[in-house]
Amino acid sequence: MISDFRIPNLNGCELGTKVKELNENIKVILISAYDSIEDNNNKLNFEFHRKPVTLQQVLDIVDVSLNNNGKASLSTSLDEI
Numbered sequence: 001m002i003s004d005f006r007i008p009n010l011n012g013c014e015l016g017t018k019v020k021e022l023n024e025n026i027k028v029i030l031i032s033a034y035d036s037i038e039d040n041n042n043k044l045n046f047e048f049h050r051k052p053v054t055l056q057q058v059l060d061i062v063d064v065s066l067n068n069n070g071k072a073s074l075s076t077s078l079d080e081i
Contacts, residue, residue: 005032
C-alpha cells in the first residue's frame with residue numbers, strides 16, 4: 001500500500017495500521033514532505049520516503065518492495081509506460 005502521510009480524516013500511519021490489521025503481509029509505504037513522521041514509521045515497520053519523488057522512484061520503490069517479499073519484479077521503467 002502506498003499512501004501520502006496527510007490524507008483526509010486520518011493519517012498514513014493510521015491507514016497503514018488498519019490495513020495491517022486486515023492483512024499483516026501488506027507492505028506499507030508512506031510518502032511525505034514531513035521529516036518528523038519517519039521515527040513513528042520505523043516503530044510501525046512502515047517504509048518511509050520523503051517528497052518529492054518522481055514516478056520512476058515510485059516504480060523503483062515498489063519493485064524493491066516486491067522483491068523483498070519474494071514476488072516477481074515489476075521491471076518497469078518510464079520508457080515502458
